[in-house]
Amino acid sequence: MREITGQALERVLGHEFADHALLRTALTHRSHGVPNNERLEFIGDALLNCVIALELYERFNDLSEGDLSRLRSHLVCQESLHQLALKLDLSAALRLGEGELKSGGHRRPSILADALEALFAAIYLDAGFAKLREAIVAVYGDTLSQAQPGEILKDAKTRLQETLQASRLPLPRYTLLSAQGAAHEQRFRVACEVESLGLTTEGEGSSRRAAEQVAAEEAVRALAEREAGRKR
Amino acid sequence: MREITGQALERVLGHEFADHALLRTALTHRSHGVPNNERLEFIGDALLNCVIALELYERFNDLSEGDLSRLRSHLVCQESLHQLALKLDLSAALRLGEGELKSGGHRRPSILADALEALFAAIYLDAGFAKLREAIVAVYGDTLSQAQPGEILKDAKTRLQETLQASRLPLPRYTLLSAQGAAHEQRFRVACEVESLGLTTEGEGSSRRAAEQVAAEEAVRALAEREAGRKR
Numbered sequence: 001m002r003e004i005t006g007q008a009l010e011r012v013l014g015h016e017f018a019d020h021a022l023l024r025t026a027l028t029h030r031s032h033g034v035p036n037n038e039r040l041e042f043i044g045d046a047l048l049n050c051v052i053a054l055e056l057y058e059r060f061n062d063l064s065e066g067d068l069s070r071l072r073s074h075l076v077c078q079e080s081l082h083q084l085a086l087k088l089d090l091s092a093a094l095r096l097g098e099g100e101l102k103s104g105g106h107r108r109p110s111i112l113a114d115a116l117e118a119l120f121a122a123i124y125l126d127a128g129f130a131k132l133r134e135a136i137v138a139v140y141g142d143t144l145s146q147a148q149p150g151e152i153l154k155d156a157k158t159r160l161q162e163t164l165q166a167s168r169l170p171l172p173r174y175t176l177l178s179a180q181g182a183a184h185e186q187r188f189r190v191a192c193e194v195e196s197l198g199l200t201t202e203g204e205g206s207s208r209r210a211a212e213q214v215a216a217e218e219a220v221r222a223l224a225e226r227e228a229g230r231k232r
Numbered sequence: 233m234r235e236i237t238g239q240a241l242e243r244v245l246g247h248e249f250a251d252h253a254l255l256r257t258a259l260t261h262r263s264h265g266v267p268n269n270e271r272l273e274f275i276g277d278a279l280l281n282c283v284i285a286l287e288l289y290e291r292f293n294d295l296s297e298g299d300l301s302r303l304r305s306h307l308v309c310q311e312s313l314h315q316l317a318l319k320l321d322l323s324a325a326l327r328l329g330e331g332e333l334k335s336g337g338h339r340r341p342s343i344l345a346d347a348l349e350a351l352f353a354a355i356y357l358d359a360g361f362a363k364l365r366e367a368i369v370a371v372y373g374d375t376l377s378q379a380q381p382g383e384i385l386k387d388a389k390t391r392l393q394e395t396l397q398a399s400r401l402p403l404p405r406y407t408l409l410s411a412q413g414a415a416h417e418q419r420f421r422v423a424c425e426v427e428s429l430g431l432t433t434e435g436e437g438s439s440r441r442a443a444e445q446v447a448a449e450e451a452v453r454a455l456a457e458r459e460a461g462r463k464r
Contacts, residue, residue: 039289042297046278046285053278057271065274099416129361184331 012088013119014138017126024095026122029111031097037118044121047129051120051136052076055144067153075140075147081113084139090115156216160192163223169196172219174212177202192219199223244320245351246370249358256327258354261343263329269350272357276349279356283368284308287376299385307375313345316371322347388448392424395455401428404451406444409434424451431455 009023010016017023026044030036052072060068074080085091091106094115105111116139124132137144160172177189188208192215193200199222203214241255242248249255258276262268284304292300306312317323323338326347337343348371356364369376392404409421420440424447425432431454435446 038297039295039300042300043282043285043289046282050275050278050282053275057275063271065270068271068274103416184335 008089009093009119012139013123013135015123015127015131015135017122019126022122022126023119026118027090027093027115028095029097029100029105029115031100031105032095033097037115040118040121040125041114042121043124044117044119047124047132048076048117048120048136051133052140052144054133055137056147059144059147060149063149067149070153071147071149075143078109078113080143081116082109084143085112085116088116088139090119156213156220160194160216160220160223163220164194164196169194172216174215176208179208190215192216194219194223197223240321241325241351244371245355245367247355247359247363247367249354251358254354254358255351258350259322259325259347260327261329261332261337261347263332263337264327265329269347272350272353273346274353275356276351276353279361279364280308280349280352280368283352283365284372284376286365287369288379291376291379292381295381299381302385303379303381307372307379310341310345312375313348314341316375317344317348320348320371322351388445388452392426392448392452392455395452396426396428401426404448406447408440411440422447424448426451426455429455 025035026037026040028036030038049072052075053068056063056068056071056075060071063071090112094106094111096105096111100106100111120132120136123135164171173193173195175191175193177191179186179188181187186206187204188206188211189202189204190208190211191200191202192212199219201215201218201222203211203216203218205211205214257267258269258272260268262270281304284307285300288295288300288303288307292303295303322344326338326343328337328343332338332343352364352368355367396403405425405427407423407425409423411418411420413419418438419436420438420443421434421436422440422443423432423434424444431451433447433450433454435443435448435450437443437446
C-alpha cells in the first residue's frame, strides 16, 4: 500500500503526508480491525460538504441557496465520490478484512466513497483547511470547474417528463391534495401519479408549483432506484 | 443596528468585522430585500456542521461515528441555534421586512437560527476558518464544553420507554419483520408499535437490536412532532 500511497495517491492529491499513520487509517475499512476509517469518515463528510459549499458559493454568484444545495448534493453523492475514488485508484490502496476482500468489498461504491471522505479528513488533520480545500479542488478537477448548473438543476418536472417520454410512456398527473395556512405562509401538498408505472409520490411546498417539483423529484428518484434495482 | 453590532455581538463573537457589509447582510432576512442572508446561510450551515464535527471528534475520542453524528445533530438543531441566538440577542440586530416584523418574525426560531448560521458564514468570509472555529466555540461556550454524550445519546428505546412511562402508557412492542442477506451483512427490519397511541414505526439495521433502536428513534420523533403540533 505504501507504494501506491507514495506515488499515485499523494501525487493526485497534491499532498505528501507528514503523518503516514493518518493516511493508513483513512484507507482502513472496519472489516480490517482497529483503528479504521469510520470516525475519520464522519469529519471527512462534513469537511467535504463544507469545501464544496464554499467553492459553489464563490463560483456561482447568481444561484439561490436552494440551487446551491442541489448542486452540492449532486457533487458529493455516493456515485460522484465513487467515480472520483476510481479515478484515484483507491481500491488498490484499501485495507479490508479477508471476508470483505473475498466478496469484492474493494469495488463496493459505498466503501470507496467512505474511504475517500476519510482521506479528505486525513489531509485536513495533516495539513489544515486551506490545504484540504486545494486537494479537494484538485481531485474534483473538471467535475467542479465544468459543473453545469443548468443541466444538473433542470427542474424535476422536466426531467420526469423527459424520462417518461424516452420510454414512450404517458405524462404524469399532478393533483392538489391540500392547501393550508395563512396567505404568507401557505403550504401546498401535491400528488404526482405515473399511472403506467403504478407510482404515486407526494410533495409539499410554499406554492403549488414548488410542491409539484418536490413530488416530481421524488418520482424521478423512485424511478432511478427501480432502474438500479433492475440492474443489480 | 450598528450599535448592537459593535457592542454585544462583536464582543460575544470575539471578532471585530473588517467588512461590516458582510455582517449587515448576515443579519438581513429575505423579507427586507436584497442582499439578504439566504446564500450566506447555505455556507454557514456547512461551516457550522463542519466545526462542530471537528470539535466533537477531538473532544470525544471514544465515540463511534454514529454517536458523534447524533451528538452533532443535537448541537446544531434549530432549537439549539435558537437558544444561542437568544443569548446573543440577535433578534435586536435583525433586519426584517415590515410584514415580517409585524408578525413577530424577529422572534421566530427558524429566522433566528438561519441568521446565526449566516453570521458564522460572515465571520469565515471576513477572517477565515480558524477564526470562525474560535468564534463558534465561544458562542457555544458551556453547551459544547459540558456536552454530556451519555444523556444526549441515551438510547432511543430507553427514551421511548421513559416518555411512555411518564404518561403512564403501556410499553411499546417490537416485532421482527424480516431478516435478509448473508451472515456478515444481514439486514433486519423491525416494527415498533405503541398501540395505545395508534403509532407504528419501522427501523432497519445490521442487528435486531440496532433495528429496534432505529424504530424507537422514529417513534420518539413522531411523538415529539405530535406534541409540537398540539402546542402550536
